Amino acid sequence: MLLPVFWMLSASLKDEGDVFLVPIQWLPDPFRWSNYPEALTFQPFWSYFRNSVIVTGLSVVGAVLSASLVAYAFARLRAPGKNVLFAILLSTLMLPGEVTLVPIYLLFRNLGWLDTYRPLIVPSWFGGSAFYIFLLRQFFLTLPTELDDAAKIDGANLFSIYWRILLPLTKPALASVAIFSFFSQWNNFQAALIYLNTMEKYTLPIGLRLYLSSFGQTHWNYLMAATLVSVVPPILIFFTSQRYFVEGAALTGVKG
Amino acid sequence: MTTQTGRARRRISPLLLREYIAFYLFASPWLLGLLVFTLGPMIASLLLSFADYPVIVAPKWIGLKNYVDLFTDDKLVWQSLKVTLLYSLGAIPMTLCFSFFVATLLNQQIKGVKIFRTIYYMPAVISGVPVALLWMWMLNPEFGLVNNALRWVGIKGPQWFFSTTWVIPAFIIMNLWTIGVTMVIFLAGLKGIPDHLYEAADIDGAGPWSKFRNVTLPMMSPIILFNVVIGIIDSFQIFTPAFIITNGGPANASLFYGLYLYNNAFKFFKMGYAAALAWLMFLIILALTGLVFRSTARWVYYEGSLIR
Numbered sequence: 001m002l003l004p005v006f007w008m009l010s011a012s013l014k015d016e017g018d019v020f021l022v023p024i025q026w027l028p029d030p031f032r033w034s035n036y037p038e039a040l041t042f043q044p045f046w047s048y049f050r051n052s053v054i055v056t057g058l059s060v061v062g063a064v065l066s067a068s069l070v071a072y073a074f075a076r077l078r079a080p081g082k083n084v085l086f087a088i089l090l091s092t093l094m095l096p097g098e099v100t101l102v103p104i105y106l107l108f109r110n111l112g113w114l115d116t117y118r119p120l121i122v123p124s125w126f127g128g129s130a131f132y133i134f135l136l137r138q139f140f141l142t143l144p145t146e147l148d149d150a151a152k153i154d155g156a157n158l159f160s161i162y163w164r165i166l167l168p169l170t171k172p173a174l175a176s177v178a179i180f181s182f183f184s185q186w187n188n189f190q191a192a193l194i195y196l197n198t199m200e201k202y203t204l205p206i207g208l209r210l211y212l213s214s215f216g217q218t219h220w221n222y223l224m225a226a227t228l229v230s231v232v233p234p235i236l237i238f239f240t241s242q243r244y245f246v247e248g249a250a251l252t253g254v255k256g
Numbered sequence: 257m258t259t260q261t262g263r264a265r266r267r268i269s270p271l272l273l274r275e276y277i278a279f280y281l282f283a284s285p286w287l288l289g290l291l292v293f294t295l296g297p298m299i300a301s302l303l304l305s306f307a308d309y310p311v312i313v314a315p316k317w318i319g320l321k322n323y324v325d326l327f328t329d330d331k332l333v334w335q336s337l338k339v340t341l342l343y344s345l346g347a348i349p350m351t352l353c354f355s356f357f358v359a360t361l362l363n364q365q366i367k368g369v370k371i372f373r374t375i376y377y378m379p380a381v382i383s384g385v386p387v388a389l390l391w392m393w394m395l396n397p398e399f400g401l402v403n404n405a406l407r408w409v410g411i412k413g414p415q416w417f418f419s420t421t422w423v424i425p426a427f428i429i430m431n432l433w434t435i436g437v438t439m440v441i442f443l444a445g446l447k448g449i450p451d452h453l454y455e456a457a458d459i460d461g462a463g464p465w466s467k468f469r470n471v472t473l474p475m476m477s478p479i480i481l482f483n484v485v486i487g488i489i490d491s492f493q494i495f496t497p498a499f500i501i502t503n504g505g506p507a508n509a510s511l512f513y514g515l516y517l518y519n520n521a522f523k524f525f526k527m528g529y530a531a532a533l534a535w536l537m538f539l540i541i542l543a544l545t546g547l548v549f550r551s552t553a554r555w556v557y558y559e560g561s562l563i564r
Contacts, residue, residue: 001375004394004433007401011393024404066285078272079279089286092294096493096541098517098534102304102527103297106311126289133286158278187384189496194522205385209500212389220393227389231382238381242374 012036012224019220032221039211039222040229047200048207049230051117055192055203056185058121063128063181064174070127071136072162076148092130105194119195120188120203124181132177139173140166176244179237186234204230305532311525322532333533335508336516337540339424340491343512346428348487352480355435359442360472373443380436388500391430392417402429417502420509427497427510438483445479446472474557481556485545492537513537 011019012035013028040046073079074086108119127133143166151161167174189205196202202210208230211223268276280287305322309315326333362373379387394401395416403413414422449472457467495514498504504511504519517537521530 001379001433004390004401005378007394008390020399022399022404023408024401070283070286073279073282077275077279077282079276082279085283085287088290092290094489094541094545095294095298096489096534096538098493098514099301099538100294100297101517101534102521102531103300104293105521106300106527107292107297109311123289123293125285126293127286158275158282162282183381183383187382189384189499190518193499205496208385208389212500223389224393227386231386234381235378238378239374242377 008224008228012039012221012228014221016219016221035221035225036229039219039225042219042222043207043210043226044199045207045226045229048202048204051201052186052204052230053233055117055120055188056182058117059124059185060178060181062121062125063132064178066125067128067132067177068136068167068170068174069162070133071140072166074133074137075140076145076161076166077158089130089133093134108195114195115197115201116195117201120185120191124185128177128181129184132181135177136170136173139170143169172244175241179241179244182237183234301531301534304528305535307528309527311527315528318528322529323536325529326532326536332508332511332516333536336511336513339509339511340494340513342424343427343494344488344491346424347431347491348484350428351431351435351438351487352483354432355439355483356442356476356480358435359439359446362439362443363446376439377436379434383434384496385500387430387434388497391426391433391497392501395426395429417510418506420506423502423506423510427494427501430497438486441479441483442476445476449475477556478558481548481552484548488544488548489541492541 010026010028013031013033014025014035015028015030015032018025018028074082074089104119108114111118113119147165147169148161151165156164187205188203192203192206196206199207199210208223208227211226212218304315306317306319307315308318308321358376362369362376393399395403397403397413397415397418400413400416402416406413416422416426453471453475454467457471462470493514494512495518498510498512498515499518502510504515513533517530517533520526520533
């Protein structure tokens with residue numbers, strides 16, 4: 001499982017020619033550390049990186065805030081039509097994105113949003129994804145309603161029950177949602193490909209692609225170095241927040 | 257609960273009315289999103305699928321022509337369906353078996369098992385473009401790790417992504433490396449099987465195989481079903497690796513359905529035709545998952561306490 005990653009690391013530190021040696025050279029000889037600064041300036045890597053941080057950051061905030069608001073409504077408030085809406089929410093999970101791909105593109109095009117980050121960020125602010133709403137709702141349901149009642153007696157309104165009482169208790173589930181939406185945005189290739197045209201606006205997934213065969217020969221050592229740097233943020237987040245993954249998976253109740 | 261609604265029907269108190277309004281206010285981000293990004297586009301997409309729309313001129317109603325073309329005129333539709341189904345038939349069972357196997361191993365109470373869980377999950381974290389780039393290199397016919405290893409044992413490795421026969425297996429192998437999500441879902445399921453079932457089996461003198469066959473498998477069958485359905489949906493939506501690694505080649509041997517749809521919309525600007533392709537895809541996914549669900553009576557076991 002780790003071998004490919006090790007091999008990638010090794011290739012990223014090799015001389016250009018050594019990458020193509022047969023049989024394989026396991027350890028670089030010599031270690032060519034300068035590949036990294038070279039690879040990261042060979043393409044405007046840090047510009048891609050910054051753009052990815054902006055797009056991902058704004059999407060994650062939007063997804064967490066809006067999904068938790070909606071989840072609170074579904075978990076705690078009564079209203080006519082709620083059950084129907086919940087069924088619709090769940091059924092949108094089954095709808096492949098391709099069905100809405102073309103009209104949404106045309107919509108953003110008419111709004112003059114092509115080649116901006118808005119098509120990548122704005123949808124996250126409308127509930128993020130049905131999956132996030134469902135996950136948070138499941139978590140809200142595990143919190144005792146006595147909390148709400150006590151706050152109500154103290155004169156708290158519904159928004160402050162959500163914001164001051166429940167949200168602080170929901171941190172693990174919020175973290176799961178933040179992490180899931182971080183990964184989906186950081187790795188989002190298709191939307192970036194469709195909506196971003198100018199190179200200065202490229203995010204990492206489409207920027208990395210330009211390391212392939214730009215001007216004929218692909219510099220595999222540079223490509224590997226840049227790819228490795230691009231996966232540092234997700235891997236760091238993964239290692240610091242692992243437990244939320246398993247909890248997230250368990251929460252969505254795939255048990256039945 | 258029943259008394260509450262009963263009272264509500266007679267006379268809605270101002271307090272309850274405020275709660276109704278609050279529900280719709282709190283849910284409004286999603287409700288708006290549902291209209292603007294889901295229901296509206298679904299209707300638009302359905303209408304577009306009956307139109308010719310090359311973006312630069314206004315859409316023109318052409319009735320069923322897109323669908324007729326799809327079934328009679330366009331050989332690439334069948335090619336992309338064939339590619340996608342071949343891939344699914346290989347990838348789904350192999351991914352399920354492998355990730356189930358790994359999850360079973362990781363469910364043992366052994367020191368250091370957490371490290372392995374991390375390692376097996378990690379590739380899922382770096383999914384998308386980095387994984388595609390890595391495997392392009394891993395499966396390079398000349399310099400890749402896989403063919404070098406094969407050469408070491410005296411086998412001449414295939415051309416993988418450059419061969420019409422080996423390109424689909426290459427994608428399947430790549431997919432096996434990113435089983436993290438499936439594995440975690442299996443692991444959560446395995447941890448949810450109550451110990452007393454195994455204890456009862458022990459008392460009955462069941463061996464490990466019999467315990468696996470008669471306790472683990474039936475208890476896990478709903479989760480297997482879940483992963484089969486997700487697997488089908490995912491296969492039809494494969495886009496990034498195909499676009500990056502082969503762009504459908506060689507000779508359309510890896511023209512995945514999702515890629516062909518993208519090409520029609522954003523390369524040929526046949527928006528109406530792409531919408532028709534999307535609806536066909538949706539119908540196929542519904543039909544396939546419907547078939548899977550219909551078969552469940554025979555192999556999926558639901559224990560009362562497990563149904564939410």
